[in-house]
Amino acid sequence: MAGVAGGNDFQWCFSQVKGAIDEDVAEADIISTVEFNHSGELLATGDKGGRVVIFQHEQECKNRPHLRGEYNVYSTFQSHEPEFDYLKSLEIEEKINKIRWLPQQNSAHFLLSTNDKTIKLWKIGERDKRAEGYNLKDEDGRLRDPFRITSLRVPVLMPMDLMVEASPRRVFANAHTYHINSISVNSDHQTYLSADDLRINLWHLEITDRSFNIVDIKPANMEELTEVITAAECHPNQCNVFVYSSSKGTIRLCDMRTAALCDRHTKFFEEPEDPSSRSFFSEIISSISDVKFSHSGRYMMTRDYLSVKVWDLNMENRPVETYQVHEYLRSKLCSLYENDCIFDKFECCWNGSDSAIMTGSYNNFFRMFDRNTRKDITLEASRESSKPRATLKPRKVSTGGKRKKDEISVDSLDFNKKILHTAWHPKENVIAVAATNNLYIFQDKIN
């Protein structure tokens, strides 16, 4: 796969944007998760209103092979509804925190979607045929009087307009006291884990009435609580291995074969703090908001507030690569603490070949880093640069005193326009970027 930036003839260009153009954004339309399925044919988004929208990649036009197909709406359904916890007198938000696809095993597609408390397994199936010619009922469904039937016929399957149906197959509820932040399907395709602030549970996809608790960091005395789980993921190849990250900037790798309760980690990843940059905000900005294994399973990537780090699973004492996402914000941490932006949870993702990584920033900027060439690029998801196949222009934030033309100064950044969720197609250079209530799809220019 080609690199991300610079590179001969490699450029990102706009492909599509989904969502309303209105300046007034309805809270329910804010996209809260984006995920390609394993083939890249389907792209799922979840929003704050509890809805899931799935886009399907259309086949390329045979007449115009130089155009990649577009993603069009395939299915939309309401996954979660708002609930009320009567014991605590609090609402349970319907916001979809995560969507994870199951590997496809038959013609239907399965995905797991979760809000703060409940995980659901959805089956998305196609129906393009209908049986006609039943004996016991009419075409419009009315039952026929059995005494009137004089002959029997075999129903025939007739084609019909394609109907995509989403149906909930399993509901995994009542297993989490705290808010679920991650779900991850295991490589055995039979189990998955779900993580909340203090506990991680292991589920079997077929069994909804029980789950195994495999990590519990809740202290006996809650006054001593100083650390929470922020993300967790199963290893892509080894079904006994998973990792979880914490608000203190540490990652623990656990092997489920060692014990039923994996409170003692097998590996502990933490980078020693740089004493010269210590401030009151050091801990907050070290809190890891996302952790993702590479497709190969040899590396993992973590996102903290200002940087992305790539870790070699064989080296625990420091990351092998560190990429600064928006270092210019380091001097603004107090303001970002005041307006709560410092608690924003950015996600990160790998490309299919693990040669590049991507993450979001503010002002609808997102950043991509090429691990081989060490080049990086900042792009913007905006309506202005949304002309079909228009090449995206690299953006730059000016940090010094003099602001060059086309650069934007730090103080002009819009901190309400944050890109928290991005996804990279598993096989091609196609990316999906969620900017508040809009989904942008970009792809590389085919020359």
Next chain:
Amino acid sequence: MSLLCQAPTALVGWPPWLEASVQHASQFWMANMYSKGTKRKFSDSVDVATDNKAVLYSRQRQSLLDMSLIKLQLCHMLVEPNMCRSVLIANTVRHIQEEMTHDGSWQLVTEAFSGSGPSDHLVATEVLCRSSVLEQQDGGPKLYSVMGYDSCHEEEVVTDEGLCSVAVGDGAPALLGTIDHCWDRAVEDRVIKDSGSEVKDGTRSWEGAKTVMGQVFGTFEIKNGAPGSDPALEELFSAVDASYYDLDTILTDIQSTPKMGPYNLLDSMTSSHGPTSNSSCRTDLNELDHIMEIIVGS
């Protein structure tokens, strides 16, 4: 740029146990408020330049502490707020408190506090008004633009106009950038050179600080968990999951708009049980007073 001097609606009509715990935290605020004035006395003999840096640093630290405590306490409460965020803010508060203890500011704080103790009224209002009062007094740098509490949504707290597009500022000079810059420099350059006599007192006050902090977070636990609580009550609530009363729910739950939840149930229950449950709350307050006496060394 002035803070609104009226209590946010969410502070009205709290259940008594919640009010008590907020008062503990608020007393901590009040105590810190006095530290600004008293600290100056000790810096007369120090070099003016370092004195300025130290004062600036301590003021910034104070503002950060206030901001953190307000964030912890004023959460919009229809939905459970983010535990990660609450834990990180609480850790920041602890960190500041530890530092203040080590450099002796906490000692001054407790001395100032020992004289007065407005435990009967909501002090949060005073904290909210504090900034504007002090601004008049010493015209210190403004770290906030406007804090809007109309719907008690923290997200409406605004920083300088350049930083957020939700600007409600009135064009006052944005000092946030400079302050942020000073902040990190101040961390490197700060002078923790208070007089030696404070060091040994500092150890004693650190113990007190830890206990007070424990009290602040400990009193967040509902009466049910206090030692010597009413056995009848315990039996009544034995079926209820104890984790409900844990710090996590309290910490995240702090400013519930009064709904008919179990807390209210508990109150209506305990009122019929007479002074028993009230006494455990009183016990906490008495313990705090006791500890303060030890710290002050009376």
